[in-house]
Amino acid sequence: MTNHIRETYKDSAGLLRVISHPVRLAILEILEANNEMCVCHLEAILGYRQAYLSQHLMCLRENELVSDRREGRNVYYRMKEKGVIPIIKETKKCTSTKKIDFQAIDCNCPECESKISKQEKSDQHRGKKING
Amino acid sequence: MTNHIRETYKDSAGLLRVISHPVRLAILEILEANNEMCVCHLEAILGYRQAYLSQHLMCLRENELVSDRREGRNVYYRMKEKGVIPIIKETKKCTSTKKIDFQAIDCNCPECESKISKQEKSDQHRGKKING
DNA sequence: TTTTCATATTCGTTATTACGAATATAATAA
C-alpha cells in the first residue's frame, strides 16, 4: 500500500512543491494577469536580481508551468499550465491573501518603451514628471 | 517592493509547502473522506510506521490544518482547515491523479473493533473469511 | 504501581532547496 500511495500523490506533491515559494507564486500571478511578460519587466515589478529570478523561471519552466519565447534579446514568459491558477486562487482564499496590483516601475524592453513614451506624452499634457 | 511581495505570498507559500508532501496529502484526503480517524487507523491504511506518521501529523497539527482529540489511549484526528480541500482537488485535477478508495486493513482501535465484529457477523452469514 | 498500549517527541544524519556570486550564452549594435 505504502508505495502505491506515495506514487499516487507524488505528482500532486511535486506540483505543490514547485509553487510553494513566494517568488514563484508572484511570478505566476503576474503572468496570469498579463498574458505575456519579459524578464526585465518581471525584474522591474518584483525588484529582484535578474539571475535570481531566472533561477525561479527555470524551475517553473522545467516543471512546465510556464513557457518562454525569445524575441531578439528579450525573452517573454507566459503561463503554460493554466491549471495552477485555481490552485493559487484557492490557496489565497485559504490564507486571505489580498490582491496585489502588479505595476511595472522602470522597464526598457521594446514593449515597455512604447508604453512609456505613450504615457509620457499623455503625462506631459497634464504636467506630470516621469522617472524621478 | 521585494519584501512587500515576499510578505504577501509568504503565508500562501507556507501553506502549499505544508501540503506538498505525498504522505501529508494522503492523510488529508483520508481525513476528508472520513470525518474523524484514529492514528492506528491511519497506520493501517497507509502502512507507515507510527512514529513517521506522527511526525507528519505533528506538522499538519502545528500548521492548524488538522485538530486532534484524545479518547482513552487513542487519538482521533480530523480536518480543521477545510479550505485545503479545494486546493487539493484542483491540484489533483491538474495532475490527473486518480481517486483512491481508502480502506482500513487491520485496525484494532475501539471503533474498528466494533465495526469489524459487526462485519464478521454479517460476513459469517455469507460464509466469508476475515483477517487472513 | 508496574506493565502495556497508543501516540508523541527528540535527535542525528542525509537529502533537498534556496540563493549569492561568478560566468556563460545569444542577439544585436557599434
Added chain:
DNA sequence: TTATTATATTCGTAATAACGAATATGAAAA
C-alpha cells in the same frame, strides 16, 4: 570583430526538510 544588453547556467554554501532510531508520555489494564 568587439562591445553591450538581456537572459541563462553553474557552483558553492547555508538553510531547511525528510526520515530512521531511540525515547518519552499519557491512559488504562493487570
